Amino acid sequence: MTTKDTIISLLADGDFISGEELAEKCQVSRAAVHKTVTALRNQGYIIEAVTNKGYRLKESADTLDGSRMERTINSSISSSKVSVKLFDTIDSTMLEAKRLTADKKIHNTVIVTDQQTAGRGRMGRPFISPKNTGIYFSLIYSPEGGVKNPAVYTAAAAVSVARAVKKLYGAECKIKWVNDVFLDGKKICGILTEGVANFETGRIETAVVGIGINVRNSEFPPEIADVAGCIENTPGISQNRVSRNELVAEVISDLIKVYDGYSSGNQNVTMEMIEEYRNRSLLKGLSVEVNPVAGLSGEPYEAKVLDISPEAELVVQLKDGTVKKLFSGEVSLKSSLFTR
DSSP, X not given: OOHHHHHHHHHTTOOOBOHHHHHHHHTSOHHHHHHHHHHHHHHTOEEEEXXXXXXXXXXXXXXXXXXXXXXXXXXXXXXXXXXXXXXXSBSOHHHHHHHHTSSSXXXXXXXXXXXXXXXBOGGGOBOOOOTTTEEEEEEEEOOTTOOSOHHHHHXXXXXXXXXXXXXXXXXXXXXXXXXXXXXXXXXXXXXXXXXXXXXXXXXXXXXXXXXXEEOSOOOOOTTTTTTBOOGGGSTTOOSSOOOXXXXXXXXXXXXXXXXXXXXXXXHXXXXXXXXXXXXXXXXXXXXXXXXXXXXXXOOOEEEEEEEEOTTSOEEEEETTSOEEEESSXXXXXXXXXXXX
């Protein structure tokens, strides 16, 4: 851990710590402590200095800090340690994850960026990822025995985002099967799950889960302006800004706990997640139009959403009474309450 990381960690509680104590714990000189504090202030950290009391961290800028995310995540999970790779700007965290896993197996690695120049969602749609307004990250997860059901990984990611928003902002989210998180009727998060297969065994060994969250005000393109929203622009949300570092750490910490439970066969963890996914469903009881994924045969058809299965499938009833489970597909609502 660098001197800078150590000082941030020591000051994290918001209490005064003397320069002498900081120097002793960092094993550096008082002058080095002063120099590091100055560098942190230049980064946007608000550090108060009071004679005979020392230094105190009053507030930190919302600058993305990979080391901070990594420390927070690893302090709350019991599985193998997580590595965070931070980029100021990148084409896509999903593409970077694919590059990293092209020739080797990687586990518990998170790629985070402040901006994507080629972000994408499901069906190859572009995912608008402007700088300083959202947070975009991908988790590389390679469980022992391979990936059992990608839909569960997507569902768990949506639940973890909803839990984080509830904990940090006090707001309740809804989930549109299978990968969108809504707050106050607006989409604030999109999720994309892709697999990395072992061609020798034919098994999907790694799940790459991409999450994009709209945190604060942004100019959305006209084609999505009616449905897209952001957390901090939602009525009733506290004006006390939440650090994006904390938001990423909260989502990833919860997500890895769920994934570890699912991979190890812990039914309690899995069913608790699925039950919450059901309770947060935006579609249950509504009529929807099901559009088959590109490349699959079949025409769009109307159905009523009955439930979410234990395997995160959408359970629907067709007009003739037939009950069907959807593993994947595009769903658009036929409802005056929602229009996309």
